[in-house]
Amino acid sequence: xxxxxxNSGPLSVPEGAIASLxxxxxxxxxxxxxxxxxYSGKSPELIMSIYSNGDKEDGRFTAQLNKASQxxxxxxxxxxxxxxxxxxxxxxxxxSYKLIFGSGTRLLVRP
Amino acid sequence: ExxxxxxxxxxxxxxxxxxxxxxxxxxxHATLYWYRQILGQGPELLVQFxxxxxxxxxxxxxxxxxxxxxxxxxxxxxxxxxxxxxxAMYLCASSLTGSTEAFFGQGTRLTVV
Numbered sequence: 422x423x424x425x426x427x428n429s430g431p432l433s434v435p436e437g438a439i440a441s442l443x444x445x446x447x448x449x450x451x452x453x454x455x456x457x458x459x460y461s462g463k464s465p466e467l468i469m470s471i472y473s474n475g476d477k478e479d480g481r482f483t484a485q486l487n488k489a490s491q492x493x494x495x496x497x498x499x500x501x502x503x504x505x506x507x508x509x510x511x512x513x514x515x516x517s518y519k520l521i522f523g524s525g526t527r528l529l530v531r532p
Numbered sequence: 533e534x535x536x537x538x539x540x541x542x543x544x545x546x547x548x549x550x551x552x553x554x555x556x557x558x559x560x561h562a563t564l565y566w567y568r569q570i571l572g573q574g575p576e577l578l579v580q581f582x583x584x585x586x587x588x589x590x591x592x593x594x595x596x597x598x599x600x601x602x603x604x605x606x607x608x609x610x611x612x613x614x615x616x617x618x619x620a621m622y623l624c625a626s627s628l629t630g631s632t633e634a635f636f637g638q639g640t641r642l643t644v645v
Contacts, residue, residue: 425574453632464623464636465575509574513632519588520565520625520632522574 424448425512427523435531440497442526444510447491453513454486454493459525460506469495500530534558536637538624544643550612553640556605557626563587565634566599566609567623575623581607582629614644 424447434440442456453472457465471477471484471493483496493512497504507525514521537556545551557564562583567575578597579589583604592599596615601607611618621641625634 427574455633457636462641464621464639467633467635470633511632511634517588518563518630518632519577519580520634521577522567524572524574 423523424514424521425510425523427508427510427526429524430527431529432526433529433531434500436500436502438500438530440500440504440528440530442495442497442508442510442528443492444494444512444523445492446510446512446514448512448514449488449491450515451488451512452516454484455511455520456482456484456493456495457509457511457522458506459509465509497528500528502530502532504528505530536624536626536635538637538640540640541638542641542643544645545614547616547644548613550610551614551642552608552610553622553624553642555607555609555624555637557607557624558635560628561626561635562604562629563627563631563634564601564607565625565627566607567625569621569623569639571620578609611642614642616644618642619644 456469459465469484485494509525510523564581566578569575579599580587581601623639625636627634
């Protein structure tokens with residue numbers, strides 16, 4: 422079992438829709454969770470961090486964390502073609518200050 | 533705006549040659565990471581520094597890779613000799629002590645021919 426798992430996609434949604442991206446992780450001791458956006462050929466860009474169970478909203482982005490079920494998700498409201506990218510989930514597994522990444526989910530937003 | 537600086541942006545090298553990458557973290561960030569990202573995969577941690585000390589290098593292929601951060605600021609990652617399978621994006625990231633909120637540089641795209 423991979424330590425951080427994501428569906429590779431692509432996830433295709435129409436412009437204006439809600440995109441839902443999911444991630445599961447293996448270690449119950451993890452305390453810090455991050456979402457990065459990566460455009461093709463570019464480096465990852467941090468877009469959300471979440472540390473407590475529940476929802477955290479930032480503009481069109483909402484991160485959701487459920488530690489009991491060991492999953493974290495990212496919702497993108499009013500999706501735009503410019504949101505088309507690969508979204509990487511990263512977890513500080515076992516709170517060791519070592520950031521482990523999933524393989525990413527490719528999102529395509531159709532105009 | 534503070535950012536992680538990396539050089540070179542692109543590097544083409546022949547197999548069996550030596551290659552080096554440089555990274556300058558965001559000022560004040562004591563934690564520095566080197567990641568390797570193969571196309572279609574997520575970044576894989578190679579080495580993590582806290583100041584000048586290596587915290588984790590368990591995934592660093594030590595027969596050919598080396599990393600140093602002598603003064604606890606900038607860092608160099610070296611590959612000698614390079615192999616075809618080393619072709620990837622090499623990413624440097626940094627964070628404040630006690631945080632894993634890491635910020636990435638633009639990366640170095642390595643092609644080994």
